[in-house]
Amino acid sequence: MDQQLPLKSIKGHKRNREERYMKERQTVGTQRKGETDCCMAMKNTVKKLTHLTKYFFRIEQAHNIDNLKLDKLHLIDYACRNAKIESFADLGGVWGVNGGYTFYGIKKHKIKTAFLVDTDFTKEVLKKSKKHRGLTLINANFGDRNVIPQIGKVDAIFLFDVLLHQVNPDWDEILQMYAASTRCFVIYNQQFIASEKTVRLLDLGYEEFFQNVPRAKDNPLYNEVFEKMYEIHPRHNRIWRDIHNIWQWGIVDEDLFAKMKELGFTLQYYKNCGQFYNLKNFENHAFVFKKNRYAV
Numbered sequence: 001m002d003q004q005l006p007l008k009s010i011k012g013h014k015r016n017r018e019e020r021y022m023k024e025r026q027t028v029g030t031q032r033k034g035e036t037d038c039c040m041a042m043k044n045t046v047k048k049l050t051h052l053t054k055y056f057f058r059i060e061q062a063h064n065i066d067n068l069k070l071d072k073l074h075l076i077d078y079a080c081r082n083a084k085i086e087s088f089a090d091l092g093g094v095w096g097v098n099g100g101y102t103f104y105g106i107k108k109h110k111i112k113t114a115f116l117v118d119t120d121f122t123k124e125v126l127k128k129s130k131k132h133r134g135l136t137l138i139n140a141n142f143g144d145r146n147v148i149p150q151i152g153k154v155d156a157i158f159l160f161d162v163l164l165h166q167v168n169p170d171w172d173e174i175l176q177m178y179a180a181s182t183r184c185f186v187i188y189n190q191q192f193i194a195s196e197k198t199v200r201l202l203d204l205g206y207e208e209f210f211q212n213v214p215r216a217k218d219n220p221l222y223n224e225v226f227e228k229m230y231e232i233h234p235r236h237n238r239i240w241r242d243i244h245n246i247w248q249w250g251i252v253d254e255d256l257f258a259k260m261k262e263l264g265f266t267l268q269y270y271k272n273c274g275q276f277y278n279l280k281n282f283e284n285h286a287f288v289f290k291k292n293r294y295a296v
């Protein structure tokens with residue numbers, strides 16, 4: 001096994017608020033409300049110039065020129081080379097990266113068949129996907145059982161920064177649902193290190209919740225979740241408490257390992273990629289799990 005040790009309110013009318021939120025979700029990539037396409041293009045150019053300057057001066061970087069995390073790219077490379085991946089499904093691959101990991105995987109590893117599943121596609125993804133005949137976009141919640149037959153069998157399932165968001169079905173049920181569809185899970189997740197057992201972050205209570213999520217108490221979406229906790233979200237058709245757009249779980253490694261073992265998968269690669277943002281209780285951990293020979 002390749003292992004890098006140690007293992008280790010907003011105010012205003014209800015509808016306006018909803019519309020504002022929806023609009024925010026529909027913007028392209030990391031574009032902010034009120035930001036024009038021109039601003040966005042300038043921001044991207046500045047990012048690329050910064051990258052090139054750092055490259056020139058040999059300053060170590062965590063991202064590539066397209067602002068994709070190098071640790072995730074290495075994870076894709078490792079899985080594709082060592083588990084002979086010829087097809088994959090990237091579950092939740094859009095926000096902030098516009099399907100960047102899907103497009104990287106397809107190009108770098110000459111993947112013929114790929115699926116990108118998300119509830120929030122952007123113009124950029126739709127445009128870029130047209131150049132890739134083997135790529136199928138699935139605009140759906142990947143926790144919906146109808147998505148599984150649309151994907152069929154793939155060599156790998158990518159779950160980057162998404163497991164901690166999954167409720168009903170929960171993160172471990174998602175793994176169970178997709179286990180028969182693949183022989184390899186490639187996972188990058190913000191893992192909880194402040195407890196022995198996995199915790200539902202909302203169960204920690206208001207104050208502690210905000211100490212463990214990368215959003216402030218005045219964040220409009222999080223405010224709305226607390227206001228409408230048990231009301232049905234109109235778009236997701238589930239209570240606000242269970243939507244995937246907020247941080248939901250503090251998953252501990254031991255629980256993930258136990259679930260994968262139960263499903264017949266063995267850990268092939270592990271990397272602790274360090275603390276996530278300013279959250280002292282969360283670390284980015286990277287995993288590749290391969291299905292055991294006789295597992296179904």
Ligand SMILES: C[S@@+](CC[C@H](N)C(=O)[O-])C[C@H]1O[C@@H](n2cnc3c(N)ncnc32)[C@H](O)[C@@H]1O
Pocket residue numbers: 091092093094095096097117118119120140141142143159160161162165166244
């Ligand atoms: C935090 S972003 C991660 C984006 C990308 N995978 C990365 O690593 O940068 C989570 C993405 O997954 C999508 N997502 C999360 N849970 C989902 C679900 N159950 N069904 C469909 N999309 C989901 C969100 O819409 C968003 O685009």
